[in-house]
Amino acid sequence: MTRLDAGDEERGNAALSPGPRLDALELREVPLGGIRAMPVRRALPQRDLPMVGAWCFLDRFGPQVTTMRVDPHPHIGLQTVTWPFAGEVRHRDTLGSDIVVRRGTLNLMTAGAGIAHSEYSVGEADIPLDALQLWVALPEARRHGNPAFEQVTALPELALDHGARATVVLGELDGVASPATVYTPIVGAELTLEAGAQATVPLRAEWEHALLLVAGTAEVASTPLDAEHLLYLGRGREHVTLSSTAGATVFLLGGEPFGEDIIMWWNFVGRSHEEIVTARDAWEAAAERFGHIVGHGPERIPAPPLPAVRLTRRRRRL
Numbered sequence: 001m002t003r004l005d006a007g008d009e010e011r012g013n014a015a016l017s018p019g020p021r022l023d024a025l026e027l028r029e030v031p032l033g034g035i036r037a038m039p040v041r042r043a044l045p046q047r048d049l050p051m052v053g054a055w056c057f058l059d060r061f062g063p064q065v066t067t068m069r070v071d072p073h074p075h076i077g078l079q080t081v082t083w084p085f086a087g088e089v090r091h092r093d094t095l096g097s098d099i100v101v102r103r104g105t106l107n108l109m110t111a112g113a114g115i116a117h118s119e120y121s122v123g124e125a126d127i128p129l130d131a132l133q134l135w136v137a138l139p140e141a142r143r144h145g146n147p148a149f150e151q152v153t154a155l156p157e158l159a160l161d162h163g164a165r166a167t168v169v170l171g172e173l174d175g176v177a178s179p180a181t182v183y184t185p186i187v188g189a190e191l192t193l194e195a196g197a198q199a200t201v202p203l204r205a206e207w208e209h210a211l212l213l214v215a216g217t218a219e220v221a222s223t224p225l226d227a228e229h230l231l232y233l234g235r236g237r238e239h240v241t242l243s244s245t246a247g248a249t250v251f252l253l254g255g256e257p258f259g260e261d262i263i264m265w266w267n268f269v270g271r272s273h274e275e276i277v278t279a280r281d282a283w284e285a286a287a288e289r290f291g292h293i294v295g296h297g298p299e300r301i302p303a304p305p306l307p308a309v310r311l312t313r314r315r316r317r318l
Helices: 273-284
Strands: 020-026 028-032 038-044 055-066 069-075 078-086 089-093 098-101 106-110 115-121 127-137 148-152 157-159 165-173 186-193 198-202 208-216 218-220 223-225 229-235 239-243 248-255 263-265 268-270
Touching: 028 055, 055 078, 055 208, 055 248, 069 273, 078 089, 078 165, 078 186, 089 106, 106 115, 106 165, 165 198, 165 248, 186 198, 186 208, 186 239, 208 218, 208 223, 208 239, 223 229, 263 273, 268 273
Parallel strands: none
Antiparallel strands: 020 229, 028 038, 038 055, 055 127, 069 115, 078 106, 078 127, 089 098, 089 115, 106 148, 157 165, 165 186, 186 248, 198 239, 208 229, 208 248, 218 223, 218 239, 263 268
């Protein structure tokens, strides 16, 4: 996935939340995919909250009936996490990966020093599409390494009370760990509640967490979740209790506060203005750093112009 709202530079993870919170942060609609853009709703980054743990980006594309055509585009310094709810999308990248993304399967691409990929919905006609795509900032020890891709078809589940369950997509929740490769202490999990259920989800008090409603109805401590807001929980919680009258699907994300300040611009996560400029120049020059996707011709998403000021780190306010 590629960002087109790249005029605003993203800053780091300083001034961490000192304790539990319940902050509803509004999602915003942005275009995705170049000249054939489709609308998506963006939950991260927020001006007041650039990151949750190592999670630095969260889009929901859908539910909608559309044709997805995201042409080749680059990434550095991050992992892309694709978690579908409906529809099938073909992923191709410069490692030679050519797979179909579908419900129940985690697709994880580690950019390292550089990778490019494309995402097209399967078929020529409009289809129902709905998914989350998230980015995880890579730590210094991994972000300069080789790119990688993995698809995980068998993910572990954690049984919660009142018949609720959690599918651990990435990282670890209450000792249950996803087999997907991670480089920082993190959790991404889909929570499913039956109608009338109240479920307690164990958390790590030293981590920060947030919740996004995917479907149904749910609330936390009399605060309703809705699909237009990310509910930031802050730190210091050993658990969170969700209740639902009609049943719900909720995505939990969290992790250890990220210990490095980042600069995020377009599809790049780096540490300095100069690093971002170098990556942009390499993409525009079709440098070997990002490779070529087999099956694609010259089509590609061009990098947007850099802002007229130096890219600097945004200080979080939550």
